[in-house]
Amino acid sequence: xxxxxxxxxxxxxxxxxxxxxxxxxxxxxxxxxxxxxxxxxxxxxxxxxxxxxxxxxxxxxxxxxxxxxxxxxxxxxxxxxxxxxxxxxxxxxxxxxxxxxxxxxxxxxxxxxxxxxxxxxxxxxxxxxxxxxxxxxxxxxxxxxxxxxxxxxxxxxxxxxxxxxxxxxxxxxxxxxxxxxxxxxxxxxxxxxxxxxxxxxxxxxxxxxxxxxxxx
Amino acid sequence: xxxxxxxxxxxxxxxxxxxxxxxxxxxxxxxxxxxxxxxxxxxxxxxxxxxxxxxxxxxxxxxxxxxxxxxxxxxxxxxxxxxxxxxxxxxxxxxxxxxxxxxxxxxxxxxxxxxxxxxxxxxxxxxxxxxxxxxxxxxxxxxxxxxxxxxxxxxxxxxxxxxxxxxxxxxxxxxxxxxxxxxxxxxxxxxxxxxxxxxxxxxxxxxxxxxxxxxxxxxxxxxxxxxxxxxxxxxxxxx
Numbered sequence: 535x536x537x538x539x540x541x542x543x544x545x546x547x548x549x550x551x552x553x554x555x556x557x558x559x560x561x562x563x564x565x566x567x568x569x570x571x572x573x574x575x576x577x578x579x580x581x582x583x584x585x586x587x588x589x590x591x592x593x594x595x596x597x598x599x600x601x602x603x604x605x606x607x608x609x610x611x612x613x614x615x616x617x618x619x620x621x622x623x624x625x626x627x628x629x630x631x632x633x634x635x636x637x638x639x640x641x642x643x644x645x646x647x648x649x650x651x652x653x654x655x656x657x658x659x660x661x662x663x664x665x666x667x668x669x670x671x672x673x674x675x676x677x678x679x680x681x682x683x684x685x686x687x688x689x690x691x692x693x694x695x696x697x698x699x700x701x702x703x704x705x706x707x708x709x710x711x712x713x714x715x716x717x718x719x720x721x722x723x724x725x726x727x728x729x730x731x732x733x734x735x736x737x738x739x740x741x742x743x744x745x746x747x748x749x750x
Numbered sequence: 751x752x753x754x755x756x757x758x759x760x761x762x763x764x765x766x767x768x769x770x771x772x773x774x775x776x777x778x779x780x781x782x783x784x785x786x787x788x789x790x791x792x793x794x795x796x797x798x799x800x801x802x803x804x805x806x807x808x809x810x811x812x813x814x815x816x817x818x819x820x821x822x823x824x825x826x827x828x829x830x831x832x833x834x835x836x837x838x839x840x841x842x843x844x845x846x847x848x849x850x851x852x853x854x855x856x857x858x859x860x861x862x863x864x865x866x867x868x869x870x871x872x873x874x875x876x877x878x879x880x881x882x883x884x885x886x887x888x889x890x891x892x893x894x895x896x897x898x899x900x901x902x903x904x905x906x907x908x909x910x911x912x913x914x915x916x917x918x919x920x921x922x923x924x925x926x927x928x929x930x931x932x933x934x935x936x937x938x939x940x941x942x943x944x945x946x947x948x949x950x951x952x953x954x955x956x957x958x959x960x961x962x963x964x965x966x967x968x969x970x971x972x973x974x975x976x977x978x979x980x981x982x983x984x985x986x987x988x989x
Contacts, residue, residue, distance in 0.1 A: 537851045544848050545837050589837045596801060598852045599824035749802035 554578025655726020662733030759807035782941035828892030838877035881908030
């Protein structure tokens with residue numbers, strides 16, 4: 535597993551995957567749809583897939599003495615690594631907004647989504663959608679990057695739904711400040727985490743099955 | 751001793767069919783694989799590397815079926831092509847440092863030896879290499895993990911006559927050390943010099959599979975070279 539991840543990091547990853555981790559800092563932006571930060575992180579991972587395709591990485595990997603499923607596993611390991619790194623940054627900044635900056639005027643006057651556990655859960659859902667729609671779709675051919683388009687549509691619908699949620703009567707608690715509605719907020723975060731694990735797991739299985747079938 | 755066996759390999763594409771391809775490679779021999787563009791050489795090689803799915807047939811290495819033993823078989827074989835470059839923007843050293851971790855048998859001394867022999871600079875990137883040097887770079891990877899079987903897809907294409915000569919010398923030395931080589935090429939004069947056996951494929955079917963001397967005798971006319979025989983056979987097939 536370590537060898538596979540090293541191959542991804544040292545040979546096929548684009549430097550943009552690391553640069554776009556900075557988008558996780560968007561968590562601090564007031565008056566901005568902060569879930570877009572999660573989308574930009576996945577845009578960085580997308581660049582690594584583009585890079586890998588141009589470097590003939592998939593065929594090179596398939597020629598190595600590893601199972602075909604390991605070629606898929608390497609891509610998932612790398613993507614999950616970047617996603618979890620972004621999630622860690624988002625979590626730290628969300629905690630900052632929930633504690634030290636909880637009463638800061640720009641955040642109190644924020645009409646858009648607050649940084650809270652619900653936001654973190656939705657960021658995980660976006661990462662899960664990326665894994666399911668883009669990575670799962672990529673391994674249909676192992677060279678077409680077009681599954682990124684349905685992923686963009688699904689993501690912006692999800693961001694729209696998450697941003698709208700707290701304006702719907704009865705769902706105001708989604709936009710809690712600080713530690714308000716904490717049990718509900720943690721439940722929503724855990725829900726996002728479960729969805730991320732399920733979407734990624736299902737996607738990995740689908741991608742392995744698809745990659746086994748294709749001719750390189 | 752037969753070290754690689756293909757038995758009844760079929761693969762159908764919309765405009766091409768590899769039809770019942772069967773042959774074996776003998777241990778410690780160089781087998782030339784000839785045929786014009788589109789005859790089925792690369793499809794056969796891809797099926798030998800499990801890069802494509804065959805419709806039927808079986809491929810065995812060292813007595814083991816490829817399907818089900820792919821990982822252990824790939825530890826013992828090497829592949830090189832003159833037509834693709836891997837990771838064009840990484841240095842050769844970076845590619846080596848990652849690749850060697852996948853091969854417990856990787857021999858860093860052999861790697862350095864071939865790098866010197868091929869005059870390769872490990873600080874260079876594949877995109878900075880000439881076509882001939884790319885071939886040598888690909889060969890370097892195949893030779894550094896002590897492969898017992900080398901599958902070479904047009905390894906001498908793009909090489910200058912001196913480099914080709916060096917490479918053929920190397921293949922013959924590897925053969926003496928017991929390495930089995932499948933050498934797919936259009937440059938039949940290379941095979942005249944180093945091949946023990948010839949496999950000739952045309953329109954997806956194996957037309958001949960025999961020792962080179964038998965091939966020259968059975969298919970050639972007096973004083974005809976391998977290239978002349980190959981050209982005549984192709985013209986006759988077209989007529």
